[in-house]
Amino acid sequence: MRKGQLTKIAVFASGSGSNFEAIAEQITQGKIDAEIALLVCDKPDAYAVKRAEKHHIPVFAFRSKEYSSKQEFEQVIVKKLKDAEVEFIFLAGYMRLIGETLLEAYPEKIVNIHPSLLPAFPGKDAIGQAINYKVKITGVTVHYVDAGMDTGPIIEQESVRVSNDESRETLQAKIQRVEHELYPKVVKQLVAKTVKEEEIDEKARVN
Numbered sequence: 001m002r003k004g005q006l007t008k009i010a011v012f013a014s015g016s017g018s019n020f021e022a023i024a025e026q027i028t029q030g031k032i033d034a035e036i037a038l039l040v041c042d043k044p045d046a047y048a049v050k051r052a053e054k055h056h057i058p059v060f061a062f063r064s065k066e067y068s069s070k071q072e073f074e075q076v077i078v079k080k081l082k083d084a085e086v087e088f089i090f091l092a093g094y095m096r097l098i099g100e101t102l103l104e105a106y107p108e109k110i111v112n113i114h115p116s117l118l119p120a121f122p123g124k125d126a127i128g129q130a131i132n133y134k135v136k137i138t139g140v141t142v143h144y145v146d147a148g149m150d151t152g153p154i155i156e157q158e159s160v161r162v163s164n165d166e167s168r169e170t171l172q173a174k175i176q177r178v179e180h181e182l183y184p185k186v187v188k189q190l191v192a193k194t195v196k197e198e199e200i201d202e203k204a205r206v207n
């Protein structure tokens with residue numbers, strides 16, 4: 001029975017980890033009933049790791065080349081996640097495609113944030129792609145993860161206006177401001193929804 005227990009989540013990052021920190025801060029402020037039980041990072045020197053240390057969040061940092069396959073390091077990750085009783089995974093700048101091992105261990109429980117209005121500009125450098133196309137509107141998408149590259153059902157989107165003199169840097173700053181509001185909001189909603197569903201299941205079992 002989960003009553004009074006916080007939902008445990010993991011965040012996966014490869015870089016700066018500003019989205020990770022935005023979620024961690026809202027949790028610290030008591031705005032989300034969750035606990036980040038683990039930061040998974042495939043770049044041990046990434047700034048995201050420093051941010052986790054500051055927040056006293058456990059880290060699993062690894063180098064993919066020290067494993068013989070994606071399956072092998074994902075098996076290790078799954079074991080760490082299960083040991084930490086993680087229920088949800090939020091990708092925040094994790095620069096790898098999620099493989100079968102993780103997808104099968106966490107069906108419909110892996111979520112990603114992408115800096116464009118998907119299905120436009122999937123993959124790398126979505127912000128650069130938007131600038132090159134001279135689009136007038138781009139944005140941010142939060143979506144469930146499947147085996148594809150930035151595919152998977154969309155959960156939430158928010159648009160960002162691109163001005164005529166927009167540079168990569170200014171657009172990135174605008175997008176990140178939106179991300180830092182939107183991602184914690186979605187984390188909060190999904191965690192609350194899971195708790196509700198579990199309570200309904202529990203009630204059905206008791207009655």
Ligand code: GRF
Pocket residue numbers: 013014015016017018019020092093094113114115179
């Ligand atoms: C974000 O723009 C996110 O949309 C993309 O990678 C970036 C990660 O930034 N998937 P950060 O590491 O959270 O600062």
